[in-house]
Amino acid sequence: MGQLTQFAINGLMSGAIYALIAVGIVSVYKATKVVNFAHGYLIMFGAYFYYTFAVIIPGQEWAPSWLASWEPVWLVEMKEGLPMFSPMGAVLDWVQNVPRIIFGIIGALIANAIVGRIIERTLMRPLMGQSIFAMIMVTVGLISIMSGAASIIWTADADFVPHIAPNAPVRFELFGSTIFLFGADLVNMLIALIIFGGIVLMVRYTKSGVAIRATAEDQSTAYSMGISVPKVFSRAWVLASTTGAIAGAILATRNGISPSLGLFGFSVLAIVLMGGLDSYIGVFLAAMAVGVMEAMTQWQLGGDWAEIVPYVAVLAVLLIRPHGLFGSKEVERI
Amino acid sequence: MINGNLKATYAADERVLNNSYKQAFVYGTMLALAFFAAFANEYMILIACKMGILLIAVVGVNILTGYTGLVSLGHGAFVALGAYTVTMLDNGLTGIIPNQFMFFVVVPIAIAVTALIGVLVGLPSLRVKGLYLAVATLAANFIVIFLIEQDAFAPWTGGVVGIDTPDANLLGWVLDTNREMFILISVVAFTSLLAAQNLIRTRVGRAFIAIRDRDYSAEILGISLLRYKLTSFALSAAYCGLAGAMFAFFYSRILPEQFELDLSLELVAALIVGGMGRTMGPVFGVMVIVMMPEVIKVFAAYFTGGDAASARYISPLQEIAFGLLLVFFLLKEPLGINHITDRILRAANRWPFARG
Amino acid sequence: MLKIEDLHLSFGGIKALQGISFEAKPGEITGVIGPNGAGKTSLFNAISGFYKPDRGKVYFEGRDITDLSPDKRAELGLARTFQNIALFRGMTVLDNIKLGGHTRLKTNVWQALRYFGKAQKEELELRRDIEERVIDFLEIDHIRKYPITMLPYGLQKRVELGRALAMQPKVLMLDEPVAGMNREETADMARFILDVQEQFGTTILLVEHDMHMVMDICSHIVVLNFGQQIASGTPAEVSGNEDVIEAYLGAAA
Numbered sequence: 001m002g003q004l005t006q007f008a009i010n011g012l013m014s015g016a017i018y019a020l021i022a023v024g025i026v027s028v029y030k031a032t033k034v035v036n037f038a039h040g041y042l043i044m045f046g047a048y049f050y051y052t053f054a055v056i057i058p059g060q061e062w063a064p065s066w067l068a069s070w071e072p073v074w075l076v077e078m079k080e081g082l083p084m085f086s087p088m089g090a091v092l093d094w095v096q097n098v099p100r101i102i103f104g105i106i107g108a109l110i111a112n113a114i115v116g117r118i119i120e121r122t123l124m125r126p127l128m129g130q131s132i133f134a135m136i137m138v139t140v141g142l143i144s145i146m147s148g149a150a151s152i153i154w155t156a157d158a159d160f161v162p163h164i165a166p167n168a169p170v171r172f173e174l175f176g177s178t179i180f181l182f183g184a185d186l187v188n189m190l191i192a193l194i195i196f197g198g199i200v201l202m203v204r205y206t207k208s209g210v211a212i213r214a215t216a217e218d219q220s221t222a223y224s225m226g227i228s229v230p231k232v233f234s235r236a237w238v239l240a241s242t243t244g245a246i247a248g249a250i251l252a253t254r255n256g257i258s259p260s261l262g263l264f265g266f267s268v269l270a271i272v273l274m275g276g277l278d279s280y281i282g283v284f285l286a287a288m289a290v291g292v293m294e295a296m297t298q299w300q301l302g303g304d305w306a307e308i309v310p311y312v313a314v315l316a317v318l319l320i321r322p323h324g325l326f327g328s329k330e331v332e333r334i
Numbered sequence: 335m336i337n338g339n340l341k342a343t344y345a346a347d348e349r350v351l352n353n354s355y356k357q358a359f360v361y362g363t364m365l366a367l368a369f370f371a372a373f374a375n376e377y378m379i380l381i382a383c384k385m386g387i388l389l390i391a392v393v394g395v396n397i398l399t400g401y402t403g404l405v406s407l408g409h410g411a412f413v414a415l416g417a418y419t420v421t422m423l424d425n426g427l428t429g430i431i432p433n434q435f436m437f438f439v440v441v442p443i444a445i446a447v448t449a450l451i452g453v454l455v456g457l458p459s460l461r462v463k464g465l466y467l468a469v470a471t472l473a474a475n476f477i478v479i480f481l482i483e484q485d486a487f488a489p490w491t492g493g494v495v496g497i498d499t500p501d502a503n504l505l506g507w508v509l510d511t512n513r514e515m516f517i518l519i520s521v522v523a524f525t526s527l528l529a530a531q532n533l534i535r536t537r538v539g540r541a542f543i544a545i546r547d548r549d550y551s552a553e554i555l556g557i558s559l560l561r562y563k564l565t566s567f568a569l570s571a572a573y574c575g576l577a578g579a580m581f582a583f584f585y586s587r588i589l590p591e592q593f594e595l596d597l598s599l600e601l602v603a604a605l606i607v608g609g610m611g612r613t614m615g616p617v618f619g620v621m622v623i624v625m626m627p628e629v630i631k632v633f634a635a636y637f638t639g640g641d642a643a644s645a646r647y648i649s650p651l652q653e654i655a656f657g658l659l660l661v662f663f664l665l666k667e668p669l670g671i672n673h674i675t676d677r678i679l680r681a682a683n684r685w686p687f688a689r690g
Numbered sequence: 691m692l693k694i695e696d697l698h699l700s701f702g703g704i705k706a707l708q709g710i711s712f713e714a715k716p717g718e719i720t721g722v723i724g725p726n727g728a729g730k731t732s733l734f735n736a737i738s739g740f741y742k743p744d745r746g747k748v749y750f751e752g753r754d755i756t757d758l759s760p761d762k763r764a765e766l767g768l769a770r771t772f773q774n775i776a777l778f779r780g781m782t783v784l785d786n787i788k789l790g791g792h793t794r795l796k797t798n799v800w801q802a803l804r805y806f807g808k809a810q811k812e813e814l815e816l817r818r819d820i821e822e823r824v825i826d827f828l829e830i831d832h833i834r835k836y837p838i839t840m841l842p843y844g845l846q847k848r849v850e851l852g853r854a855l856a857m858q859p860k861v862l863m864l865d866e867p868v869a870g871m872n873r874e875e876t877a878d879m880a881r882f883i884l885d886v887q888e889q890f891g892t893t894i895l896l897v898e899h900d901m902h903m904v905m906d907i908c909s910h911i912v913v914l915n916f917g918q919q920i921a922s923g924t925p926a927e928v929s930g931n932e933d934v935i936e937a938y939l940g941a942a943a
Contacts, residue, residue: 035465037407126665133405134664136465137606140407140599141664144657148650155646266472266595273469308480311473315458318470322461344817348810532805536813537795539802540781544789547778554738555857556764556793565799611780 002177007295009179013189015291017254020192020247021268022275022283023199024240029277030203030216031236034124034135040265041146042116042241046248047257048154049111051161054104054249070099087168090183094166101162108245116241120234128230143262150259161252164188188250195243200280208235216278267307270314275324282326289313350531355682367520371513379512385624386519387580390526392604392616394573399602400611401534402566403546404459408471409601411455411478412448412571414593416578417499418482419444421588422490424500434506445575452571459563475598482590496589499582515584522580526573531613533569542566543611574601603660609672618671626659627652691716691893692737692768692861697746699729699736699917706732707743708917714861714910719887719894721908723901723928725937728914730897731773734865737895738770739763750861765793769859771850773866773897777838783849784834787824790856791816824852827889828882844875851882855890862886864896868903876900880907905929913937 021043028036036042058068075095082089094101119142127135165187171180203209214222215232223229251261271290275283290310298306317325341347351357370382391413398404423440431439458470482491491497502509502518509515533539541562544552549559582588600623608619630652638644663670692714699707706729714720722730735741737748739760748756755763769790777786795816801809825831828848833841841849847867854862867883868876880903886892898904904911905925913921913928915937921928928934 035469037468123661123665130668132465134668136405136468137602138661138664140602141657141660143599144653145661146657148653148657151650151653152647266476269469270473273466304480308477311476314473315470315477318458318461318466322458322466344814344821348813348817529803532809533799533802536802536805536809537792537797538799540785540789541792543781543785544778544792547780548776550740550760551772551776551778552789553740553760554764554768554770555789555853556761557789558759558761569799 003299005175005177006179007299008292009174009181011292011295012288013181013185013291014294015288016189016192016196017247017250018268018271018287018291019196019284020243020250021264022272022287023196023280024243024247025265025269025272026277026280026283027199027203027212027243028236028240029272031212031232032124032135033132033216033219034139035269035272035277036240037136037139037269038142038146038262038265039240039244040268041143041150041262042112042119042244043248043251043264044150044259044261045115045146046108046112046241046245047161047252047261048150048248049108049245050104050249050252051154051159051257052104053107053111054100055159055161057107058100058103067099067103069096071096090168091166094163097162101164104162105164105246105249108249109242112241112245112248113238116237116244117234119241120237124233124237125230128233147259147262159257161249161257163253164191164249184253188254191246191250195246196280196284199239199243203280208232212236267310270310273324274310274314274317276327277324279324279326282324286317286325348535350535353683355679364524367524371517371520376512379516381624381628383512383516383519383584385620386516386523387577387584388600388604388624389523389577389616389620390519390580391574391577392601392608392620393523393526393530394570394577395601395605396570396610396612396616397530397533397542397573398566398570400605400615401539401546402542402563404456404563404566405465405468405602406471406570407468407595407598407602408455408473408475408478409570409574410593410595410597411475412452412574413578413581413597414478414482414590415448415451415571416444416575417582417588417593418491418497418578419447419575420579420582421497421499425490433503436500437502437504441576441579444579445572448575448578449568449572452567452569452574453564455571456564456567459567460560472595472598475595479590479594482593491590494590496587498587499585502583509583512584515580519580519584522576526576527613527617530573534613538562538565546611600656603656605670606668607659607663607670609670612670612672614675615670615672618675622659622671623656626655630655691751692895693749693752694733694737695747695749697733697736697748698744699732699741700744705917707736710746710912710914710919712910712912712919712922714893714895716893717887717891718909719883719896719907721904721911722895722897722914723899723904723911724914727916729917730914731865732917733914734770734863734897737863738768764857767857767860768863769854769857769861770863771847771854771865771867773869775843775846775850777846777850777853779838782835782837783830783841783852784820784825786838786849787820787852787856788816790824790853791820793857820856824855827855827885828852844871844878847871847879848882851879851886855886858890859892861893861895864894864898866897866899868898868900876903883907 021039024042025036025039028034057063075092079089079092082092123138123142124135127138163184165184167182167184169180170183170186171178203212211222211227211232214225214227215229219229248261251264255261271286272283274290275286290313293313294306294309297309346352351360374382391409395406395409398406420440423443424436427436427439455471455474459467481487483494485493487493502515504518509518534543541552541557544555544557545559545562553559604619604623605616606619607622608617609615631648634644634648634651667673694713695711697707697710710733712720722733724730732741736743739758743756747754750763750766750768755766778789795812797809797812801807825834828851830845830848830852833845838846838849851864851867864883868879871879883894883896884907887894896908908925911922911925911928912919913934920933920937921931
């Protein structure tokens with residue numbers, strides 16, 4: 001029982017990250033009807049940007065020393081005499097890193113937003129009104145372009161990036177068993193959930209959210225109603241690339257950085273289809289379910305079986321419910 | 335005004351090579367291939383064999399994606415199934431079936447197995463269209479490669495480190511050089527192409543195209559979507575299985591990673607670049623997709639003088655070029671190279687009258 | 691020949707058809723008319739098998755076909771055209787019409803891959819049949835090699851009729867065959883429809899807005915309004931019916 005709860009909670013934590021990645025795919029789909037096969041690679045770029053701004057740049061000679069490691073007098077004093085690996089020590093380590101974490105995240109957000117914007121303007125915009133197949137295949141071409149570009153720009157061998165939150169171990173009782181977590185994972189989950197919830201609320205209640213929904217419903221009608229569809233397109237891409245930057249930063253702290261981060265996009269694509277593509281709620285539930293199933297598989301069958309869980313799950317779901325768990329079935333007019 | 339187009343019988347009008355340009359092109363190509371087999375150097379033979387193997391698979395993808403309109407991003411898995419089935423059967427049947435007949439036993443079985451699994455993978459296609467299918471096939475690709483890599487199956491598949499493959503043995507003729515394999519591959523590829531062309535000019539192929547263009551309209555003409563979508567999946571998988579068999583005979587060792595997503599994307603990309611839903615599309619596409627990395631390698635060596643430090647850029651550059659090529663064709667020439675050749679051919683047909 | 695019995699169909703809360711019953715008699719032209727949104731196309735889709743009715747039956751030559759899929763109904767000899775032309779746009783006129791012969795051909799995948807032999811023989815027979823019975827009949831021999839996209843609207847309609855004729859159907863359903871046509875094209879199409887009835891003895895069921903044409907060529911007319919059958923009878927009976935006049939012209943004060 002204790003282990004079950006522990007693995008379930010681990011699953012929920014990775015499920016939240018999946019949801020955060022998925023929100024980018026769903027938003028772009030809602031606005032543009034394009035399923036972005038390259039979203040994972042946008043996330044990989046986010047991770048590398050975070051690495052660039054939080055590790056490479058602070059490490060340069062010309063960068064101010066407080067950026068690499070902030071060491072005010074009070075902090076140094078507090079650290080003295082602390083035993084190794086104490087929770088307090090982890091928090092203080094984090095405080096030292098705060099400047100470069102902030103710099104890293106802001107840098108990643110801006111840089112990834114620019115990348116998303118460029119992709120939308122140069123590749124997606126010219127295809128407006130073309131067949132969905134062409135648009136999807138362009139994102140497939142984008143996979144190769146982005147993964148090749150990343151290996152040219154960043155020569156990085158696997159390297160550590162600072163955790164976004166203090167990585168102190170957390171221990172607590174739940175259902176009579178002791179659960180053991182890392183603080184950073186917990187905060188990552190919260191960040192993911194807050195961003196996901198915020199975007200759902202934005203799409204539901206704000207003016208630009210209404211514009212996105214109207215465009216999703218019918219592009220030409222939305223256009224003729226005075227909604228600037230191209231603007232909606234580029235907003236959706238910026239939304240996807242900025243959430244992707246956060247997701248990338250989080251993934252970089254969890255899994256280290258390498259071009260293979262892009263592969264996460266495919267598992268999340270499977271999750272998105274399971275949930276139903278245009279349903280935020282469905283996708284959220286699917287992300288959580290896959291997160292938990294993966295954790296359970298890892299527990300019972302070992303780590304490598306976990307990697308095909310999303311794919312098996314999506315095939316099973318599609319056979320039973322072709323439009324996903326919560327997807328809307330389009331009624332065809334003949 | 336189209337010149338040389340007078341037909342006196344329906345039979346003459348229904349021929350594939352229905353004008354002298356097409357005849358000259360095809361017979362000329364056959365002659366050129368024969369010369370190539372005799373005189374080309376080892377490197378050129380190697381490249382040509384790669385093209386031939388890929389061509390067989392792309393013709394299969396063309397049946398599914400180009401003609402039936404069902405998008406698959408997982409056909410690399412079928413190539414893997416073909417290659418592994420041939421290898422595993424050959425190992426398992428050694429001693430039971432005489433070596434000189436092995437080819438004629440294992441290749442048909444490999445084709446049948448992949449066709450069968452193609453039907454399984456195609457099952458979602460009955461209920462979901464477009465991108466759902468793309469993701470379903472992508473998922474199937476990941477699962478197949480994952481299973482091949484598993485330690486539990488390693489005694490048969492070799493696992494992550496791969497497995498040695500047999501040489502083709504045609505009634506005692508052991509094809510242990512690339513040049514001999516080139517002869518086999520080009521004959522198989524040519525026959526595959528011809529069979530695909532036959533398919534689409536008859537009832538079955540027309541039904542595929544009808545499903546692609548307008549599925550409900552196909553239904554009211556009496557075309558069962560269930561049956562033809564699965565047939566299309568089975569056929570395209572079978573072609574990929576055949577390509578996989580050739581792959582296994584050609585290379586001395588196969589590894590699971592050779593059949594991952596990259597291969598599936600290469601198949602679709604070759605089709606898009608060449609021209610979807612056209613007989614010659616796969617031919618043009620495969621040429622470009624196989625040549626491009628070679629050209630980049632040569633250029634890179636030329637500009638850098640071949641120093642080791644810049645060598646690490648070659649593979650990412652090839653990757654980028656592949657992506658750019660795909661994107662370029664989708665944006666600028668979505669009907670592929672075949673559309674360019676069409677225009678040239680049309681001008682030739684009308685010569686010396688107005689170009690159009 | 692084709693008999694509809696108490697057909698009900700709804701989408702969610704919208705009742706598209708409520709108790710439609712009529713019979714298309716062998717060798718006759720039956721017309722279905724009604725204002726926009728009356729349920730005419732829904733009726734056609736239910737007859738050809740795209741929509742499953744909530745209640746009621748469809749009989750074809752006395753056989754209950756309510757549960758058959760569209761392709762099975764086509765095999766029995768039910769052909770149709772669509773309101774907004776449903777030709778295969780990637781193909782030539784000839785290939786489109788050849789597809790009409792699909793159910794009569796027997797070539798399987800193996801024979802198709804080989805071509806020479808049975809497939810070739812069958813293809814050539816089909817070609818002759820189409821040329822002589824359809825292309826010549828509809829006077830479209832000059833465009834047989836043209837891609838569909840290059841044809842004007844009126845000709846596309848004619849090709850779609852040709853594709854249906856290639857099926858050698860027993861019942862032919864035409865969904866607004868002259869919609870969007872000018873007077874001359876309408877007259878041409880009406881003549882072709884009458885010729886089909888005369889030469890091949892096909893039973894025809896047609897939905898149409900053009901009242902003149904319906905009154906001229908149909909021997910029996912069914913009138914729908916808001917999913918309900920408000921009248922049926924000969925053209926003369928229907929045109930004198932109070933309900934029909936009201937449905938078309940609004941309540942006459």
